[in-house]
Amino acid sequence: MSHLAISERLKLELERLIQKNEEYIGYPLTKNFDYQVLAPFLNLQINNVGDPFTTSSLGIDTKNIEKEVIGFFTHLLNASKNDVWGYVTNGGSEGNLYGLYLAREAFPNGMVYYSESTHYSVKKNLHLLNMQNIVIRAQDNGEIDYTDLESSITSRRHQPAIFFLNIGSTMKEAVDNLASVKKIIKKLALKNYYIHCDAALLGMIAPFHIPKPLFDFKEGIDSISISGHKFIGSPIPCGIVLCKNSHKERIGSTISYVDTKDTTITGSRNGLTPLILWYALKKMGLNGLKNNVEKSIALAKYTEEKLTILGVNAWRNTNAITVVFDKPSSELCKKFQLATEDSISHIICMPGIDKTQIDHFIEAYQSELEQKKDKTPLQIVQEEELLWPEYF
Ligand SMILES: Cc1ncc(COP(=O)(O)O)c(C=O)c1O
Incomplete structure (x- = not known):
């Protein structure tokens, strides 16, 4: 050519x-974003292989920048740096897969409850992880049906419950109410449970809502996934996953080949997307968002x-x-x-x-x-x- x-x-x-x-x-x-300033990075190998909080023998990373991005979200979601860990993912779907993976490691025989409004990728993730799951009916506005949720759990109280909640469902932007879920947990005296929030779109939006929906670590969630390319905007799909430190500690051994911890889903990881998110967040700040x-x-x-x-x-x-x-x-x-x-x-x-x-x-x-007014239904079809x- x-x-x-x-x-x-x-x-x-x-x-x-x-x-x-x-x-x-x-x-x-x-x-409406402009990342021209980051163009010189396109001519470099950048690889954030492994855990962002452990250096690797391969030094071509942007892990310092990635840690700052994680720090921003930790603060936004009312958590302390000592209690919460996370990394920049390839998007919301990976963060959800990660949350479910941690939930399975915590409760190998747990039952996942999620509503029919949930993003299509979750079913596939559950299949990949071979996790037992039940689809709960959704209300007309897309929110999970709490009555159906309660009755589904009631007959399985012996099993740990893994709640996969939508903080902004895909089609209707419905928010599952964490307070109502917690009421069910209390009513049924559940001792073993895990709460993951899929906040793909709303993770960057709901913190600014008045009133603010309950979905952060102060409210007792275990993990959360947020897309980066959605509300922040990015030419490369990306996201953030955060979880309680204690869950991450269950997984990820040190790999001698790269001399870092294998706590993430993939080995090689994108080093450009942390730069993109960091730059956007620095430029916009909380007020801009x-x-x-x-x-x-x-x-x-x-x-x-x-x-x-x-x-x-x-x-x-x-x-x-x-x-x-x-x-x-x-x-x-x-x-x-x-x-x-x-x-x-x-x-x-x-x-x-x-x-x-x-x-x-x-x-x-x-x-x-x-135009439709003048046509018969058959013509339209x-x-x-x-x-x-x-x-x-
Ligand atoms: C509620 C919800 N969860 C997860 C996803 C998947 O996110 P991503 O496309 O960033 O992988 C989407 C995408 O639209 C979504 O709406």
Whole structure:
């Protein structure tokens, strides 16, 4: 391939990505970041192999920076550095896998309880870890059904309970109420239990909510996973997992080959993502993050109102930046990259999305609804079918 072909190819790929980045409004991914200052790091081997808190014989790491990122989240989640440990992961899914792994090591015969609103990756993780589990019904707003949870545990009180709670479910941004779960624990006098929080999106948002949901270490959680690329924003998926020190101590031996502790899921680990998170957190600070949260909530309120005026059934959970509404046509979902599940879609008002983009979507939805008025239900179904790829 000639030099020109390579540059031409890269140009095309960049243009396509810029356009696709501008268009989406249906996924929890912040758009407005600038990490140009970190470009020189791209020309270096960087590897944070093993435990961030133990050096390795391989010195090409950013573990000092990673420890500061962990320190920031430890503080945010009301924990002391002596009690809590963590590392920068490849994303929320890895942090959830890690939390479940620690729970299994603590209670090998434990039963995992999680709601049907839980992210799809968790089922796979439970399968990988070979953990017993029960799916609990969700309420209409996406929150776990506490009555179903209690009755499921009641018949298995002899077994340790592992609670996998959503602090912001994927489709509806629902928050499972830790106080209600703790009530069940007390009522059933459970002695052996573990609480993991999946705070993929809300981990960076809920600390600024008023009132603040209960989901931190002061409230007795055992571990938590947060995505980094979601609310902070990053060109490389990443996340943070934090757990009580005592759980981490159960795992991870020292490996002589790299002379560090093998306490993380993967061996080689990304050294760029700690830099990205660190830089973003330093630049924004708590005030910047709080501002972004407020702006996102205000935009979600605006979006919900606009959709309601249009006659669309739209709603959101308290303080949510996710607006849930009746699924529009597949064409519109594709154009605006809207996630859908059954009969609903959502818009997630992430930093970098503004009113203009929302208005643009509202106009498109409005004209679609007007066109639909003149069509029979059969015509609508036939048009939708035409959009399905042939291999279906
Ligand atoms: C509630 C929840 N958990 C976990 C994940 C997975 O996170 P990641 O994509 O960072 O692996 C998501 C992703 O959307 C999510 O919404």
